[in-house]
Amino acid sequence: MSPVRRCSRTACGRPAVATLTYVYADSTAVLGPLATYAEPHCYDLCAEHSERLTAPRGWEVVRLADSAGPARPRGDDLEALADAVREAARPQDRPAAPATAPGPHPAPDPQLPATRRAHLRVLRSPDS
Numbered sequence: 001m002s003p004v005r006r007c008s009r010t011a012c013g014r015p016a017v018a019t020l021t022y023v024y025a026d027s028t029a030v031l032g033p034l035a036t037y038a039e040p041h042c043y044d045l046c047a048e049h050s051e052r053l054t055a056p057r058g059w060e061v062v063r064l065a066d067s068a069g070p071a072r073p074r075g076d077d078l079e080a081l082a083d084a085v086r087e088a089a090r091p092q093d094r095p096a097a098p099a100t101a102p103g104p105h106p107a108p109d110p111q112l113p114a115t116r117r118a119h120l121r122v123l124r125s126p127d128s
Contacts, residue, residue, distance in 0.1 A: 004016075005034070005038060005044050006044070006046075007044060007045055007046035007049055008020075008043040008044050008045060009045065009046070009049050012046060012049065014046035014047070014048070015046060016034055016044030016045060016046055017033075017034055017045070017046060017047045017050060018031055018032065018033060018034055018044070018045045018047075018050040019031070019032055019033070019034055019035040019039075019042050019043070019044055019045070020042065020043040020044075020045055020050070020053065021039075021041070021042045021043075022041075026060075027058055027059045027060065028055075028059065028060045028061075028062055029053070029055045029059060029060070029061045029062070030062045030064065031045070031050055031053055031061065031062070031063050031064065032063075032064035033064065
């Protein structure tokens with residue numbers, strides 16, 4: 001499977017550059033930058049089809065501004081991501097053994113994972 005998403009229009013194999021979504025309650029078609037993930041109710045369009053897009057009579061087309069290129073991470077974004085990765089990799093404190101249990105602690109089971117790994121997601125800021 002190709003890592004490049006293709007235009008959803010029949011017989012068009014060009015790379016997608018925009019995503020089309022319909023808001024049926026408002027009779028609006030929203031055309032914006034290519035979505036991060038392919039969604040089942042959205043349509044990816046190439047540059048030519050996104051420029052020629054028209055909506056049915058009575059509908060409005062909203063074209064969201066596309067940035068000049070892919071968003072580049074800022075320094076503070078990368079630092080925040082690095083901090084989150086460090087925090088997730090930090091070993092978790094285990095509960096202390098009861099005070100009534102004398103003697104050495106048993107060795108950890110090698111079959112069990114040593115730490116639980118957290119899942120991280122990148123969230124875009126509302127202003128971008």
